[in-house]
Amino acid sequence: MLPREQDLELAAARLVAAASLRGVTLATAESLTGGLLGQLICSVPGASAVYRGGVISYASEVKASVLGVPVGLLASRGAVDPEVAQHMAQGTARVCGADYGVSTTGAAGPEPWDGKPVGRVYLAVAGDGQVFSVERNYAGDRQSIRQQAAHDALVLLSDALEDELSS
Template sequence: MTDPLTGAVPARELVEALTRRGQTVATAESLTAGLLAATLAGVPGASDVLRGGLIVYATELKGALAGVDADVLNRDGPVAPTTAAQLADGARARCGADWGVGLTGVAGPDPQDGHGPGTVFLAVAGPDGTEVTALDLDGDRWEIRLGSVRSAVSSLLERLSR
């Protein structure tokens, strides 16, 4: 069954995979503003695997809540691979989860800090390290946010299958 929100890769599959492994996940979300955590929470059984999420829409909250280093924010900005990596690491550490997912980017319609709409950095932090993926998504704000969630679900599922 296809999840109406995440599309081809259902959040249900991710929750089931984490449950089988006895592992947990936490998120630190900027452009998605909690949409990933809400998507996972919509799956029955999510309470066994979803530790929590940090909504870090405002730049200063990326540091205050998720622990992104001020030097990284000043040097690289809020929309950067290094910021996404530290968001994922921060979510994992601060929520006591096995896995952390960080999402930061530009949903549009206007560019931000020299990045066009659809520029997204997705990081997945886990027991085997942190990996960052750059996404270039098309669509309006909602489509870019949904695409970010879809990509996050797919990326974590892929990491779990290794």
């Protein structure tokens, strides 16, 4: 289901609040969302206290040279891959000097990409010595897939931060 603009704004506000409460900084690595994730975070008042920045790594060469995704991994599996997403999240945290990184990579369409169907997306979170990724399979057009991925990336990182607070 396509998140409404209000859902996106609330998810971004929740993330900024969780990061502020925890006293950590954030960075984004975006491929298919093309800056939408960073835009949503920056729209929240007070985001400058927790958001260090992001890398829009649309091209595989940028994923490799800036974020440190292994070239061999990109060559063998393509950019739409859970391990690529993990390297992207780790790389953006390192490059931006943040405590946590979150990444998005996937096939937004209209055609499949790297042998992956339209709507296949990988999101990853890196921080606190851990990294994990999740697979999502969205329906809809290109914009809808991008919005769903941005929303879920915000929620995924918020959940990770809130889990850390409660443990």
